[in-house]
Amino acid sequence: MSDGQMERIVLARHIVGAPTPDDFRLETLPIPALEEGQLLIANRFISCDPGTRSRLSPGASYAPPLKPGAMVDGFAVGEVIESRHPRFAAGELVMGTGWATHMVSNGRGYLAKVPDLGVPLSLWNGILGVPGMTAWFGLKRVANFKAGERVLVTSAAGPVGATAGQLAKLWGASNVTGIAGGAEKCRWLVEECGFDAALDYKAADFEAQFAEASADGWDVLFDNVGNASVDRALPVMRMxxxxxxxxxxxxxxxxxxxxxxxHNTREFIGKRLRMEGLVVFDDLPAFPAAQEELAGLIRAGQVKYREEIFVGLASLPAAFSGLFSGQSFGRRLIRV
Ligand SMILES: NC(=O)c1ccc[n+]([C@@H]2O[C@H](COP(=O)([O-])OP(=O)(O)OC[C@H]3O[C@@H](n4cnc5c(N)ncnc54)[C@H](OP(=O)(O)O)[C@@H]3O)[C@@H](O)[C@H]2O)c1
Incomplete structure (x- = not known):
């Protein structure tokens, strides 16, 4: 979209249950004129992040809920096409937010320049962006992962899970096992990503497979799924x-x-377990060093990733809704 016009996706109504494309609305509007201290970004890739769902209903989340009519502020990467901001120049690539073809920013909030690390731009909205950093700091800081440990990862074929499992393996885990939906995702995790094993939670004998794989217990559960998943693993956590x-x-x-x-909270006492959540932006100052190291691993082929690229902003609501039915396999991105 150009000729002074832009498109954006707004929340049409608060969502009840699973999201559907009808919960969103595509709007066309003029690109606002820049004021002093602002920059204009043309987004190139916009991502579908499951965590965005937690802001689309009324009620508490770690970030305030969006109101109907508000633009959805998911993650994006783009190019500065005009700047009246002292720190940004036209032509620079940036990571930011906005389910929109164009964003006007005052330079505050989540906005960072994309360094040239010899990887495709889309990765900065995926494995080198929020999902990759969640895997990195979730393992390093929150889990305080140590070489030799046994690691269980859920939603393991997603960008966070697949990255967490591969990093744990590279950092010396004695066993990394993933849980994912379907044989194809499980095959990818073992054959391409080097997981020791992957369990298909949709298989009829999953509970038996899980019990067998858990015979030696888990030092770290990296959970992307939720309460039932945590409850299942509590009895098989190690001291x-x-x-x-x-x-x-x-x-x-x-x-x-x-x-x-x-329910299995008794396990916390006897095994001295610790459970801790993370908001990845707590680690923002440490992102650049982690991104540089991770980009090196990607360039060397030591960390694999998958992307599913949709074209055009109008495809975003359906692509996002598909995250919750297991349709996605890898990072879902919209090429703007
Ligand atoms: N704490 C933070 O700061 C932070 C930052 C970023 C992301 N996250 C979180 O990290 C998690 C993973 O994010 P991601 O971007 O990598 O997405 P993702 O794991 O690819 O999420 C989509 C996948 O979730 C799985 N799924 C959907 N419904 C499910 C269900 N009922 N039970 C089990 N699995 C289900 C599906 O895969 P299957 O086919 O395997 O079911 C689907 O393809 C998300 O929960 C996200 O909110 C946290």
Whole structure:
């Protein structure tokens, strides 16, 4: 979109249950004129992040809920096309936010320049962006992961899970096992990403497979799924195990009252377990060093990733809604 016009996706109504494309509306509007201290970004890639769902219903989340009519502020990468801001120049690539073809920014909030690390731009809205950093700091800081440990990762074929599992393996885990939906995702995790094993939670004998794989217990559970997933793993955690609450993709469509409970809490006492959530932006100052190291691993082929690229802003609501039915396989991005 150009000729002074831009498009954006707004929340049409607060969402009840699983999102559908009808919960969103595409709007066309004039690109605002820049004021002093502002810059104009043309977004190139916009991502679908399950965590965005937690802001699309009324009620508490770690970020305030969006009001109907507000633009959805998911993550994006783009190019500065005009600047009246002292720190940004036209032509620079940036990571920021906005389900929109264009964004006017005052330079505050989540906006960072994309360094040239010899990788495709889309990765800065994926494995080198929020999902990759969640995997990195979830393991390093929250789990305090150590070489030799046994790591269980859920929603393992997603960008956070696949990255967390591969990093744990590279950093010396004795066993990394993923849980994912379907044989194709499980095959990719073992054959391409080097997981020791992957369990298909949709298989009829999953609970038996899980029990067998868990015979030696887990030092770290990196959980992206939610309460039922944590509850299942609590009895098979090892002494002093750590549970990283990264996300709750199975629970985001529930109200807190509807979400499953966690019952096996007795395990926390006997095994001295620790469970801790993270908001990845707490680690923002440390992102550049982690991104540089991770980009090196990607260039060397030591960390794999998958992308699913949709074209045009209008495809965003359906692409986002598909995250919650297991349709996605890798980072879902919209090429603007
Ligand atoms: N804490 C933070 O700062 C932070 C930052 C970024 C992301 N996160 C969280 O990290 C998690 C992973 O994010 P991601 O971007 O990598 O997305 P993702 O894991 O690719 O999420 C989509 C996938 O979730 C799985 N899923 C959907 N419904 C499910 C259900 N009911 N039970 C089990 N699995 C289900 C599906 O895969 P299957 O086919 O395997 O079911 C689907 O393809 C999310 O929960 C996200 O909110 C946290």
């Amino acid at each position: 002093k195990g750590r549970i990283v609450i990264s996300g709750q993709v199975a629970d985001y469509n529930f109200t807190p009252a509807e979400a499953p409970g966690i």
